[in-house]
Amino acid sequence: MILRSLVLRHGRRALPRPTTPLRQSWRRCYASQIERTYTNPLEDQLYVEGGPDATKAQAINNLPSRSEVAPDDTVAADWEFFRHQKAVTGDLGSALAPHYKPHELLSNPPKPSDITLELLMASQSHIGHSTSLWHPANAKYIFGVRGEQDPIHIISLDVTAAYLRRACKIVRGVTERGGLVLFVGTRDGQVGVVVKAAKMAKGCHLFTKWIPGSITNGEQILGKCRKKVVDHLDVEVEGFEDQLLQKAVLKPDLVVCLNLPENYILLHECALNNIPTIGIVDTDCNPTWVTYPIPANDDSLRCVQVIGGVLGRAGEEGQELRLHKAKNGIVDYQQNHRLEKPKEKEEEDGGEERSRGGRMLRAGDE
């Protein structure tokens, strides 16, 4: 819209009146004035845009748009230089004593054979909750009470280590027999350990809320999620797709839960379906919710990473054992999947037989 003075816009009588320079609106300026008043203060800088010897017109047309920022070549060179410097000078200076590197719990988790009381103590797995919050069923896992003002329970690390080793054997046994292990950790920061453990044990992970009914009402919730058929060497076998659509949804064969209090429904569903569960039981948790409790501090991310990593490693061992045996032709487990032979082949066979029979009949007639 062109804004001019109100008088001009609305008053008919205003138009014939000559506009004196004094009364002129600031919007209504003529090119003569513009040329007089308009001088570009950024003349030198602006015209660089059009090239070294560009006219004003080219310069204005070539004003940079948002999408074409010229790639700065120095950034790549600087980055290369930085990496070079880091590689060359990175190991200069004093020698570092062995120390705790938080990322190593995820990149290289401890093995079941690495379980020591020192490791558990260092990861603060002995710290329980305030004594007023305790669940009395945990009495046998509790070593004592610490503190006068705010007393907390201390978990007995002997028990923790023993129960953790037992849990490792269970995970290893299940994976060795081709079972499906589900690792669950739905608290903030537990994504990494859950995903890593599931990857090692070739199982499943869950780091968001458990959708209630995923086991008891699985057809509705997981019905559309894709399944596949694999052979003893974990190679996918084609040809069962149409049968898979008819099959029931999968249930885990073992559930490892890293935070009990938030996952009551999951554990209840597992119990209803006779699925064994392993869980980290803090002093305020009810150990009867899980089949195989591991008394430890579930509020410490470091402790959870140690325990999850160890169980993932156990699963990895189990899978290795299973694959090793499978390569030698030993398959000492069987899934009751009730799959049938792929249909196309059967039909072909049937067709052949029928045609052969017909030919024989005709031969007999002759």
Added chain:
Amino acid sequence: MELRQIVRRAITVRHNPAKRRVLQQCRFYATPTDSGSTAGAGAGASGQQGDIQAAAPITFTTNSDQFAAPRAELVQDRSRPRRTRRPDHAGGRDDHDQDLLLRRVRIVPASPSYFTATPEYMDNLLELSSLLRAHQTLPMLPPGQAPRVAWKTIDQYKTELAEPVRVKGYGMLIKLLRRLNHIHPSLMPAEVTEALEKYKRHSQPYMNAPKPIEVNEYGVSAAVGRRKSSSAKAYLVEGTGECMINGKRLSEYFGRLHDRESAVWALKSTQRLDKYNVWALAKGGGTTGQAEAITLAVAKALLAHEPDLKPALRRAGCVTRDPRRVERKKPGHLKARKMPTWVKR
């Protein structure tokens, strides 16, 4: 060892169809006493046991993992379907392979995120976050400098995956994508580029650049202007100041003085009224809309002739498209905002 030998022998014998049926009965009684019977076939068939022998001595080991090792090498298979005899040997062999395969296959989830109910979305999220973790330290562009990308809308994404993805979850995905898009282009890894491609819309509206208005070989520049619901196309040639709109002269076409002035305001405000000829086509809307649509069209065409006039034209209010339209009528209102008269009872 003895048990294992028997098992091995039993397996070899099983492949002989003549002895198979006989053996099937004795297969379940694999006791140490069987070792005495020769070849296991004759004794097993009659159900007799050989001479009574002492049991093998029990050995104790100190191996702590002795119970973790599998105890049975051969697992009974009762659920196996009955094998039908085929006249064709090759077919029978095929059948046997199929049976063996069926005993070995398992049904497993296609994705480790199976139990999240949105496995593909979760896999995408994990893939992107692992990419970001891998390339977190690469130099970034300053905020807002990254190339503009139109990502898939949540509806497009949901339709593609056929999974109930939530708005918040898709927001997390978009956040990761934006962060990855901010990696400096000169150091952008190929895998990131490849991963980002999957989430881009097929048509990228931000790639559309307006075609620059140019003066053609006849010295004519053409431009389109719009205002309210009118649109106008103006052709501008250097000339003597003639102005034709829809085949009529300016004063014939617009009755109102204000509209006449508006239509050529771009020329008038820059004192070019007598230097150009305008030939314009206006359609839609009313007189004001058409007049001011012509203003914009003429201003744009004039800029093609003299780009230096842009600041002047901007100050004269000729460069910016006025986006205002008629406000829609609302239910319960008489017009856009007018309410019916309210009378107490």
